[in-house]
Amino acid sequence: MSNMFCYQCQEAAKGVGCSKIGVCGKSADVANSQDLLIYVVKGIAVYGEKLRELGQTDKEVDKFVVDALFTTITNANFDRANIIKKVQKGLEIRDELKAKLIKAGVKVDGATSSSWLSKFMEIIGLGAKEEVKLADAAIFNADSLDQLNEKAKTVGILATENEDIRSLRELLTYGLKGMAAYLHHANNLGYDNDEIHAFMEKALVATLNDELGADDLVGLTLECGKFAVDVMALLDKANTESYGHPEVTKVNIGVRNNPGILISGHDLNDLQQLLEQTKGTGIDVYTHSEMLPAHYYPAFKKYDHFAGNYGNAWWKQNEEFEKFNGPILMTTNCLVTPKKSYKDRVYTTGVVGFDGLTHIHEDENGKKDFSVIIEQAKKCEAPVEIEKGEIVGGFAHNQVMAVADKVVEAVKSGAIKKFFVMAGCDGRVKSRNYYTEFAEKLPKDTVILTAGCAKYKYNKLDLGDIGGIPRVLDAGQCNDSYSLAVIALKLKEVFGLEDINELPIAYNIAWYEQKAVTVLLALLHLGVKNIHLGPTLPAFLSPNVAKVLVDNFGIGGITNVDDDLKMFLG
Secondary structure (H helix, E strand, C coil): CCCCCECCCCCCHHHCCECCCCCCCCCHHHHHHHHHHHHHHHHHHHHHHHHHHCCCCCHHHHHHHHHHHHHCCCCCECCHHHHHHHHHHHHHHHHHHHHHHHHCCCEECCECCCCHHHHHHHHCCCCCCCEECCCHHHCCCCCCHHHHHHHHCCCCHHHCCCHHHHHHHHHHHHHHHHHHHHHHHHHHCCCCCHHHHHHHHHHHHHCCCCCCCHHHHHHHHHHHHHHHHHHHHHHHHHHHHHHCCCCCEEEECCCCCCCEEEEECCCHHHHHHHHHHCCCCCCEEEEEHHHHHHHHCHHHHHCCCEEEECCCCHHHHHHHHHHHCCCEEECCCCCCCCCCCCHHHEEEECCCECCCCEEECECCCCCECCHHHHHHHHCCCCCCCCCCCEEEECCCHHHHHHCHHHHHHHHHHCCCCEEEECCECCCCCHHHHHHHHHHHHCCCCEEEEECCHHHHHCCCCCCCEECCEECEEECCCHHHHHHHHHHHHHHHHHCCCCCHHHCCEEEEEECCCHHHHHHHHHHHHCCCCCEEEECCCCCCCCHHHHHHHHHHHCCECCCCHHHHHHHHHC
């Protein structure tokens, strides 16, 4: 085995995988610890799935599984000590679940409940009689940190020798990681769905089952797409019922003269708590990267100190965080290794972690105390202005449906010839400038539908409008790709079409990490075909698995802007 092996993001070294240190900055020790955490979660799922069949569920266990999966997503947690603590906690949870299963009368690893009641129930046919076949993930033990370290080196991606099975297991796992991220945010707002948890356990267990072949795993991966739609719908409901439906909004990208706090990531609950705690302090709050769409929600517009958006996509934070002057709160990924010059101003919360950064924990009621950030902000200079102007967003499904007649008429009249879904992620490789050039060269009778930080490649371009309809319609965060799907399905209904692929919509999506995988699986479940992914196809797709996606769904890559425009426009 190599020092590490990770190929879950688009920046996998040489398009193959990171084997010494992650391009993201994570060390081999962190990568291996994350692999071990996933392995432990799979062991938890072995018992959790069986207990669920017996009618026993545990919300705390569900929460741990979701948070653990989210912890291992790209650019979220680089704190090895924190990850090892989660591994140790996971082993405790796993063994507690095993004890519950034994107590319920199920034979586990040769053991069963010794109580006379369980034995009596088994005799009369009311008790569970089968013996649970245990994978190593459900039974291994480690008595020391050294043993955990050694175990971590043996349970990573390459532990699955068959390339195609490995590819499908990882594709499924990455879909689950993205689902966990979205479910985490919904849970923080008090929304949940037990069926999603059940599927996550089922899928995790399946990745341990050597009897499952490629066809079985393909089926599970497509089923993951169904639950990906469900989890994005759940988060959409959580966000809109908590904060109102997004509205078309102009967002200031300049600065004010007050000290500021910059909040990045995706968690709207964290933002709400920060805005409440900064009222009347003389401190302004700015969004960064994926937090930009918070400005579209009506509930946040009541805060006079909610100043605007500062900067661009996640990968520019090394430059922009330095110029901001005030403290920065990272609520989710993507975190870039902070420079010494501003490291003392970066705080983490939720699943985010980095050695040496102050972490803001929540109490038993889910409340967080941001006073240490607020006090530091009071001593800081106002942000350095890096740009001026406004950007427009808020075109989620409810808003677009409100002007659906206008959109439909523009299509029928020929004013709008085609929509291009350019959702997804941004990243640091220069080849992503393709998306800026693509947007600039699109004909004036086309409209871009976007969500996620991919928007930063073109949301500040002056692309104009079509009869008052902006040529860039930003639905929001990456999870708001759900809005784009809802819009497409509504247009399909309005035009009386049998197939969503008959719509004048093309999909040219940029991907980076695992939430993009979840969105892709959701689109495939909805029947969308001929999706193009860039700037490169995922390294975790083996040639055979890639062929399945190409043959069945028309998945393709990108080449150059001029040739791709000819292909998309026919």
